[in-house]
Amino acid sequence: MVKLDRLITILGTYGARLVGSTADRTTELHSVALHDPVRPGTPVGDVFLAVGVPTLADALRLAQEAQAALLIVRTTEIPEPELPRAAGVALLVVEPSVSWSQVAGVVYGLVLEGRETEAGRGPADLSALADTIAAAVGGPVTIEDQLSRVMAYSTQQHEVDPARQDTILGRRVPDAVRTLFERQGVFTHLARSDEPLYVPASPEHGLHGRSVAAVRAGRELLGSLWVSCTAPLDEDKARILTDGARTVALHLLRWRVSADLERQVESELVIQLLEGDPDATAVAGKLGLPTSGLRVVALQAHTDAERNAGLLLAFERATTGFGWSRVGRSTLFGNTVYTVLPAGPAADWLRRLVTSLPGHLRIVAGISAECDVADLPAGRRESDECLALHESHGSTDAVCYDESWHRVLLQRLRSAAATGRIPARGPVARLAEHDAAHGTGYVPTLRAWLEAQGDPAAAAATLRVHQNTIRNRLRRISAAVPGLDLADPEQRLAMLIAMAVLG
Template sequence: MDARTLGDLLALVGGPAPRLHTAPADRARPVTEVLLHDAGAPLPRAPGALLLAVGVRAAQAGPLVRAAAEAGMTGVVVRGADGPAEEARAHGVALLSVDEDAAWHHVHLLLASAIEARPAPSGGAVGDLFALADAIAAAAGGATAVEDPRQRILAYSTVPGQPVDEDRRQGILGLQVPDSVDNSEQVRELFAADRPLRLPALTGSGLPRLAMPVRAGGETLGSIWVIDGGTLAPDAEDTLVRGASTAALLLLRARAARELARHPDGDLLRRLLDGTADAPSAALRLGLAGPVRVAAFVLGSPASVPDAERTALRLLDVVRLQCEARYGRHACVLVDQVVYALLPAPAERHVRLAEDIVRRAGQALRVPVRAGLGEVVADVGSAACSRADADLVLRVLDDALPVATVDGVRPRVTLLRLTEVLGERRELSAGAWRRVLAYDTGHGTEYARTLVSWFDAGCDMAGAARLLAVHPNTCRYRLRQVREQLGVDLDDPDERLLLWLQLRTLAGLRGASA
């Protein structure tokens, strides 16, 4: 992923904090990581880092700002508004501040999530997870931590008086569970379970845990760990089950918010697809000049997919990954469970890319995936037209044809649209086709199917007979009855065209498949 700049970071985090007091002359300098200041250790060489001035009062942070500049860092974050702005400006580093009562762990998690785009919640979801950890700790009777699948600590409880051990202290200090063979084995055991597990202490001085995996559908989103210091409530396991359900909702919500933060071009692409964006500025921001095409990807059978919303998000990840591998930074967006990608020229590569994505996504998600490609348009200003084409293509795809361009299925999509137009207008849906269907219903005849088969065979009697599996004389008799009984002039080419079109679209009849 492209490195964040300071401006990117502030835009992603949003809200009143952190506040920027001074910025380096080069505002395009990358912001690569967030470091916690340790007064007992020298600053590491860390180009692009943001340093959190833990344990240093804002007014006395001048030496720390100088040291951060010497270490190549992009900026320093102090607590309080009276930081050394002039000194920061003189040394070419950014100075940011947070409120006096801001928790450093909260600030660290918020900034690190935005910078690294790692699987950790940001914004309001962080506070919600910390509140959830406190609620579980109070109800279950033990210090609680919420972790992601890589054992990074997303939130932890602060209920006073609950027993803790050194593993918890070290984990909270680095927001990462200390690595060990025994710990990895416990995690594997936990992620294979579907209920709370009681796990023994990892060291002689440690404490046992009560743990529960956090899942949504079949995906493991993380885990909850409660220290068992001998004070757990009798219903602690039930509390953990309920807590895991709430945590899953919070983590999914955080993922959606993080998706917007990681890919701010998504909203721009939405507006392009709706036709409401300013095309010239959109083209400049997306770096797309010249012809483009919209590709639309969708789950083949979303109604049968458990947790289709989560699976659609995973489909978005697959599409973006494959597009970025070919085009670099790329605009993809999820709208109403359809993933849209804006593909630049040359158009010859688009079908192969779509087929590759469909194959890879189907394997990864274990769900059929389909892809519709709209018409190639002159520029991003016409993306809405290409999107409309792609949506139509999706509607005519099936298991036998999972990928197609609009030109490849032009007859199908044209008939589809004609069906809709004819059905919406009374004067276009009237005609002899209704008399034919009514006669078949009242007399048990098959005149409509015979007519469609005759039309499909190019008005060849022998061909129609083969489609119907009857003798050609049977076809002749039926068509003669249509002329005589129903008054349809089959010698008039316009009458034949209209009758075929209405039977084919409005009645949904096909000779070959009858």
Template sequence: MLDIRALVERVGPTLLRPVVLPEPTSCVGDVVIAEPGEPVNPAGGDLVLGVAVSDVEPAVALIESCGARDAAAVLLKPPVATQQAVSAAAERAGVALVEVRPGTAWAQLVWLVRAALAGTGIEDADARGPGVSDLFRLADAVADVVDAPVTIEDAHSQVLAYSARQDLIDPARVSTIMGRRQPDDVLAKFRARGTFRQISKGSSAIFVPAQQDGTLPRLVVPIRMGGELLGSMWAVVPGEVSEERSTAFAETAPLVALHLLRWRAVADAGRRRTAEQVRLLLEGGEGWRAAANELAVPSEAHRVVAIETPASAGPAEGHRLAMWEWITRGIGRRPLVTEIGTLLYALVSDRAGPGGWPDLRAALASHDVTPRPLIAVGTAVAVADLPRSRAQAEELISLLRAGHLQQRVAVYEQNWHRVVLSRMAGAATDAGVGALGPLPVLREHDRTQGTDYLATLHAWLRHPGDPRQASRELRVHPNTFRYRMKRLTQLVDIDLDDPEIRSALLVQLLADRWAQHG
């Protein structure tokens, strides 16, 4: 049996949102529909659907009745589900209150909830799983309705299933099925025609005429549930389709939506289990070996990739996962991923080949998205030592966040020296070394007189004996650089011939610079 929290997660946020979840949450036994004007007598553990409850007073009465009979939860639609009096009643009664998203059909919700309670939401989510097999059978059934070959695709144009009939094909369809997604050039053509804009706004069938490159006409139907676009169906047709057949094609969308939600629940359950095992590997401890065995992680060197999405990108989790889905598509085996805190982590083999670090690195380097995510990669380590690679990636993320690194992808081996400088600058700042020696005098002079003596001294220390290179760094004439050096040595008593003094000054200046960006 599932408790209400697990059931809400299984059905998914597309349809359900918890408003009140008492602790501990109750296990769900069955689904009961509260019909308008009829008494409700739920048993303990029942999930009660307030099908026609749209006002606060009957909602409160329903919740109180369910609480008295130990029902597990009451499901209501907005706006009544979020009214303060209704949520307060749920808290008093110890009953979970769940909001059903607008646009969700109650019959569809009952089907999904009962499927989850029966255990059909936890099958293996790979290509052999029952959930995916159902989609292929459904594609065949839809193909019979529209009398044309059909593909069922998700919201990212990834092919989830396709019909067996192949009597009408073109190169675009062949490429789509072989690559399990519509090719970029094909997507660009449909996008230019406004097809995806129509999909995002409507719910009826869309006819796309033939194109000059030989691409045959398409009949496209958006697949929606609860206001969310889940995907679309594409039928390859010889020409204009009758209104009756077009309508019949569109009418299959709600059924396909149910199967897509079920398929997504299956995939989500598999991803959650994988994420838990990857988290164990990255955190170390006693469970890492069992986790590696369950994930079938080979005993070879692996890297940890960390990603942070800027806050302006919107909901962080969805954006990161969608981005990884896009980046890794087509490179073979996808990385094992998990989320810890605000970061998404991917575990990839260091070897060359499908799904390995070289392929993923090329995909990361070519991927361009706005706003740009922060991506950092730890060094290659044995599976037992993955927490060290994770720590390295996290430290690089901190440097990227502070602006100390500007690479598209920061790799530890290429940036270890910056890690050294960062740690050293942090320790020097904590020890208050910036207040020692002649630097406070130069710092104050720069502040009050508008001079640039600290930057001049830093350039001199970076390029000792090479005033031309130092002046190029400051973008001034060499004579100007020499004059500044002469003036600052007159302002403070400083022995630049002493190597220890030079080292101390460089530490102070580095600490200053890193602190300003930290």
């Protein structure tokens, strides 16, 4: 089960577009109907897949008969918005470059396997699929993502070369081998073609021969499927490799749906903690978080060209992997990624996350003080305040509350000063006006004396004047501001704070 709005949003990432719908997007979808042109009658379902339907008008008629809330068509035809409105269904138009098998995999995975994927169980076993393909083509197989990181590999290990061993142990293709592939145009071929490519052996890189096929969803390259072989594959095995790549693409799409649903559930629970949930302990338990020793990390990532692209990428990287394999739990709220995680690994986790993001992104981050689960709303405010220090101080390094609490305090006081008469119109402001009108240096003198804790000699050394000059100026300061008592410790503290706040 999934809501209509969620299904529309996810399919939109694969190029689907919504046309002329006034449907209630909170509608829950429980069933899928697939058009069968051979059998008479129309199946009933909440989502209708118009496979093989020749015209849009026919598809809309069949969707009405199926009592569907959502109609999905795969066409280049540009429909009039009034047509789906008149039919009373939401219409999603999918590009022809996305196959029906991929669309169906996503829809069935969301609508029928939603409960399973939200629980964290993936709908597909890539390792088992790798074993199946390896047995069919007669060679060890690896499935890799766009960055040459290993997602799965077959257990078949005969004739394993050193490059494959290093790839599996390091969970990614070694840099030297990846550079070789780039030089040979392998990645250019994968970006442009679905046909298998044979990569010859390279003994100096510990590499036997390879055949590779692109794993693609529509125009999007999801990864690659590799098989070890000493010569180019014959026609039958090449077809098996190509078909296997399509099957891998379907699995990866459903895997992505599973991860997306997991992110949604996780995000909502994290927001509950950050906003203050009465049963925060139970929420933390659902997320697998401890109830004490936590920090909140706030992160923003932007580019000049696309303001939200970097933020979405940061959220995806922060939530990559199943929940049990990640140290933190994250949400995307407004223009900020918030992550709640144990205090100990917070700084290292943030450093790894920033390193994994593209270098052209502008990244700023703030880390709260250590807190219990009930204090996470305060932790979020602290991380936001640390984040705000980037603008006022121009720093690009992560700001941690533990080292910057005094700057946070002064920032709070600046905000308070901007909303009231004190300290913005107190004695410090009046002394500043006197300095501007008469060319005196009362404010620097008073500040040096206060920072020296009332020691005229230390203040004189700071200002490079005689200490008698300090004493004379202090008498004039008291005369210039009636009611100012420099012997009062509370007034001295207040003035020192006011000077720090007002700069």
